[in-house]
Amino acid sequence: MRWGVAVFPGSNCDQDCFYVVRDILGEQVRYVWYEETDLRDLDCLILPGGFSYGDYLRAGAIARFSPVMEALVDFAEKGGLVIGICNGFQILLEAGLLPGAMLRNKNIHFICKYVYLRVENTHTPFTNLFKEGQVVRIPIAHNEGNYYIEDEGLLELKNDKQILFRYSDKEGRLTPEFNPNGAKDFIAGIISKEGNVLGMMPHPERASEKILNSQDGLLVFKSIVNWFKRC
Amino acid sequence: MLTEEIYRGLGLSSEEYQKILKLLGREPTLTELAMFSVEWSEHCGYPRSRAYLKLLPKKGKFKPLVGEDAGGIILEDLAIVFKMESHNHPSYVEPKQGAATGVGGIIRDIFTTGARPVALLDSLRFGQLANLYNRYLFRGVVDGIQSYGNCVGVPTVGGEVYFDPSYNGNCLVNVMCVGIAPKDKLMRAQAKGEGNLIIYAGASTGRDGIGGCSILASKEFKENEEKRPTVQIGDPFTEKCLIEATLEAIATQGVIGIKDMGAAGLTCASSEMASAGDAGVEIDLDLVPRREEGMSAWEVMMSESQERMLLCVKKEKAKEIMDIYRKWGLKCVIIGKVIKTKEVIVKEKGQIVAKLKAKDLTSAPLYNMAYQEPECLKEINKLDIDSLPLPEDFNQVMLKLLSSENLCSRNWVYEQYDHMVQTNTVLLPGLGSAVLRIKGKNKALALTTDCNSVYCYLDPFVGTQIAVSEACRNLVSVGAEPAGVTDCLNFGNPEKPDRYWYFKNCIEGLISACKFFNIPVVSGNVSFYNESPQAVIKPTPTIGMVGIIKDLKFIRTPFFKKEGDLIVLLGETLPELGGSEYLKEIHNQVRGKPPALDLNKELSLQKAVLTAIEKGLISSCVDCSEGGISLALFEGCVTGKEIKGAFIDNLEFNLREDFLLFSESTARAIISLSKNNLSEIEKIAKKYGVPLRVIGRVIKEPKLVILKNNFALIDLDLEKAFRLWRKSLESLITA
Structure with missing residues (x-):
């Protein structure tokens, strides 16, 4: 399977994602410059974390106008897999490919730390190797990760099982103390209605090697490979 | 005509001005004077150090x-x-x-x-x-x-x-x-090879930061001074693009030398690159990208606008390199060239506004400074530790120390990074x-x-x-x-x-x-x-x-790993409270002498620890420093994924209790290890002459217990203490 990692000016997790896909998974991968318009050679595109355009206006607000985003809409419509991590998630929200918006973290600070996530739906390309209800440890690093959606939209997300990850404590309990950024309904990651576009605030690429204190994130990437093989 | 007011305003002394006159054999232009002032400042030229x-x-x-x-x-x-x-x-x-x-x-x-x-x-x-x-x-x-x-x-x-x-x-x-x-x-920060080009890349030049190094960094603060305009404004997004573009540019093998324009800006970059390459450069200020109108030559030369680089590139590679910077959305222009004479020549509107030998600029004067021990120091060094009252409640002492501003957890800081x-x-x-x-x-x-x-x-x-x-x-x-x-x-x-x-x-x-x-x-x-x-x-x-x-x-962490592991103190504890956190926080004094340092003992300890680690004998290691043994034990207990307890029942009480627990003696560490490894570690300690004592063991219960003759001197609930330690900094800022 062929992977792409998007590079916007200001992306800073592009090389980390590239490393995991190529060196840890052993898959084929190339960088996709933000001005590119042809993604037909790819099966999965990663929108990495970072500060595209410095996030000076609003996280992801400028990157969504990049040429590659037009191509991405087409790519996603045709069923291509897209995973937006952190700033990548923010870009997907700004582009309207996923519902909702990001507010500043409730403590108005940038937060970088390991958190616990509860896996809510394992019948997806991104989570099929997790166990339902499994609690995993993956770090976050963001200023604006306080996910917001109106109640109607939330109901839809729930009905369509679009919520993949929720912030929880070590035992999988949802308590405000373990909701680091104040996200609505503890939401850490969601997929599109069609199920092929994932946005998540935690960084799975930072938890993909034993030496980095957790390998839980690697299961996201491995799930994708697994799903692709089965298709 | 340059007045004393002008050169003094730039931070130059009259002796330095005289020296400049002598070097040039004429009066400097304003631009030249400005260039000397920044290059000879303490920040760039280190004349006093x-x-x-x-x-x-x-x-x-x-x-x-x-x-x-x-x-x-x-x-x-x-x-x-x-x-x-x-x-x-x-x-x-x-x-x-x-x-x-x-x-x-x-x-x-x-x-x-x-x-x-x-x-x-x-x-x-x-x-x-x-x-x-x-x-x-x-x-x-x-x-x-x-x-x-x-x-x-x-x-x-x-x-x-x-x-x-x-x-x-x-x-x-x-x-x-x-x-x-x-x-x-x-890469080196050099310009050489006549005819090679000087390229400016990155953000444009404004008036921000003029005199940052010569005036702001080279004077003490006086009352009621407005210095805000001398501080620059950062743009990390541009810097990120500049990193990627520069590393890509260097990979073309067309870059002869490169230097950032930070302190002293274009002056420093051009003159130091020329000096390092034993060559000269000629630059045309009209080509420098500006973000403000009406800047004079000396302002452009002194500006400390951020995120700018100066490159010396091979002529034939210039286009390729400039295209890389432009791909990253950065300004990139040729502003000059390398010349044979070892001078920095600065032009503006066709006129030469500065013509200086690069070496003159980079040879700041050297001063012999007078020094004298402060008179009060002998008095401050006096400390009679025996007269300090012995605390009654050591749990309270521990809690006070681990919630103090210098010893509490820094998580409020580093979780924002x-x-x-x-x-x-x-x-x-x-x-x-x-x-x-x-x-x-x-x-x-x-x-x-x-x-x-x-x-x-x-x-x-x-x-x-x-x-x-x-x-x-x-x-x-x-x-x-x-x-x-x-x-x-x-x-x-x-x-x-x-x-x-x-x-x-x-x-x-x-x-x-x-x-x-x-x-x-x-x-x-x-x-x-x-x-x-x-x-x-x-x-x-x-x-x-x-x-x-x-x-x-070989990577080791400070926290205790396993119930039943032995806790061992390496090194010797002396009654040394001078300058300690304990003395400051509990007895409100900052005085005495710092702990004695025997470099040989220090090196022996380090060799013993590293040898034991590399042989795989140690589960954890934390050195004893501020707060002494007690704070080192606390760190061993609480810095892991889950809290572990420590039961310390074998400290040698050859010193007063507070001396032993809070002395900041050097050359000490606390390690934990499996019982099976003790004899091996003892051999290593003996070989390096490091005192070793098993002082207790790791326990499951989240408690730090320190016993003296079966009496619990410290019996700390670590879950509570941990929360206090982690929350203290935030509380201190918001209180």
């Missing part, structure tokens, strides 16, 4: 690299490049931008060598948090570091924060950056030294910063030696061999003999300790004039140290 800096050792166990902007060490096929620099005065004037541009500047010093920046550390010092203005400074500085470092994608993995009243009116912000390059791809980007961070912050794996090798780097300025104030020579020793001990504790030092020497006004006495003694301590441990000082920075009408800072020679972990399996 150079005499000592050249005595710093440059050799060590690892092959050293000493370059123009940053030095480093060679590790196999890689160059590990690192440097620390201060941004003290800008941060006091405008904390967020001052700290942010400090981060930006040091990152540029690293990637200008061709190395990719892989880590940042910050050593910060403020006046006490009871003062609201200090809270504003502290919050602002942390905000500046997070906003710049997080955006630019270089992880902030470590550092230190201290509070002391001597930093009222003059906070310290020392930033260290580490980078990695293939050793055969290193992205410390994981680039996915190399093996040891997360808060565990002593930072550890970064090197992708593609079975090796890791350990990084630390260290300085106890109270010790240096009480005894500058020994205090600085302790800073070096403790940095080594921190690295050894995680399994690393100390390999190289960068220093950031912060002092008051060097023209005052008592301040200069501190500088002289600190740097002599630094030289002797680095020679003893066989570690080169590869780069550094001097920051003088750190005083204000409120206070003069305690001498603060901050040590940044890099160590090499030879095999990933």
Whole structure:
């Protein structure tokens, strides 16, 4: 399977994602410059974390106008897999490919730390190797990760099982103390209605090697490979 | 006609002005005068410190690299490049931008060598948090570091924060950056080869930061001065693009030399590159991208606008290189060329506005400074510890110490920094030294910063030696061999003999300790004039140290791992409370002598620990420093994923209880190990002559119990204590 990692000016997790896909998974991968318009050679595109355009206006607000985003809409419509991590998630929200918006973290600070996530739906390309209800440890690093959606939209997300990850404590309990950024309904990651576009605030690429204190994130990437093989 | 008012306003003395007249044989133009003022300032030319800096050792166990902007060490096929620099005065004037541009500047010093920046550390010092203005400074500085470092994608993995009243009116912000390059791809800051082109890349030039180094960094603060315009504004997004573009440009092999335009801007970059290449450069200011209209030549030459680079490139590669910068959305223009004569020629509107020998600019005067020991020191060194009242409740003492501003957890700070980007961070912050794996090798780097300025104030020579020793001990504790030092020497006004006495003694301590441990000082920075009408800072020679972990399996952490493991104290505890946190927090005194330092004992301890780690005998290691044995035990209990308890029933009470628990004697560490490994460790300790004593064991219950004759001197609920320790800093800022 062929992977792409998007590079916007200001992306800073592009090389980390590239490393995991190529060196840890052993898959084929190339960088996709933000001005590119042809993604037909790819099966999965990663929108990495970072500060595209410095996030000076609003996280992801400028990157969504990049040429590659037009191509991405087409790519996603045709069923291509897209995973937006952190700033990548923010870009997907700004582009309207996923519902909702990001507010500043409730403590108005940038937060970088390991958190616990509860896996809510394992019948997806991104989570099929997790166990339902499994609690995993993956770090976050963001200023604006306080996910917001109106109640109607939330109901839809729930009905369509679009919520993949929720912030929880070590035992999988949802308590405000373990909701680091104040996200609505503890939401850490969601997929599109069609199920092929994932946005998540935690960084799975930072938890993909034993030496980095957790390998839980690697299961996201491995799930994708697994799903692709089965298709 | 240049008046005295003009050159004095630029920070030059009349002697320096006379020297310039003599060098030129004529009056300088205003632009030339401005160029001299920045190049001869303390920040760029080190006229008041150079005499000592050249005595710093440059050799060590690892092959050293000493370059123009940053030095480093060679590790196999890689160059590990690192440097620390201060941004003290800008941060006091405008904390967020001052700290942010400090981060930006040091990152540029690293990637200008061709190395990719892989880590940042910050050593910060403020006046006490009871003062609201200090809270504003502290919050602002942390905000500046997070906003710049997080955006630019270089992880902030470590550092230190201290509070002391001597930093009222003059906070310290020392930033260290580490980078990695293939050793055969290193760049120099030079211009050479007649006809090669001088290219300007990055952000455009404005009036921000004019005189930043000559005026702001080279004078002490006086009352009621408005210095905000001398602070620059940072743009981390542009810097991120500049890093990628510059590394790509260097890969074309068309770059002859490169230097960032930071302190002293275009003046410094052009003259130092010409001087290093033993050539000359001619630049045309009309071609320099501007963000403001009506700037005069001297302003363009002195501007410290951020995120700008000056390159000397091969003519035939210029287009390719300029296209790379433009691809990244950056300005990039040819502004000049290399010339045969060894001069810096600056043109504006067809006229020559400066024509100077590059060497004249880069040969700042050298001053012999008067020094004298402060009269009050002998009195301050007196301390009768036996007259201190013995505390009644040691639990209360522990709680007070671990919630004090210098000993409580720094998580409020480091959780605001992205410390994981680039996915190399093996040891997360808060565990002593930072550890970064090197992708593609079975090796890791350990990084630390260290300085106890109270010790240096009480005894500058020994205090600085302790800073070096403790940095080594921190690295050894995680399994690393100390390999190289960068220093950031912060002092008051060097023209005052008592301040200069501190500088002289600190740097002599630094030289002797680095020679003893066989570690080169590869780069550094001097920051003088750190005083204000409120206070003069305690001498603060901050040590940044890099160590090499030879095999990933040697990496160790400070926290206890397994119930039943033995807890062992290595080293000897002496009744030494001078300058200790215990003396300050519990007895409200800052006096005495720092703990004695025997460099041989220190080295023996480090060798014993590293040998035991490399033989796989140790489960955890934490060195004893501020707060003594008791705080080291606390760290061993609480810094892991889950809290472990410690049951200490075999301390040797040959000293008064508080001396034993809180003395900050050097050359000590607390290790934990499986019972089976005890005899092996005993052999190692014996071989190196290190005193060893099993003092207790790791327990499951989250309690720290210290017994004396079956009486619990300390019986601490660690879950409660842990919460207090973690929340204290935030409480102190918001109280």
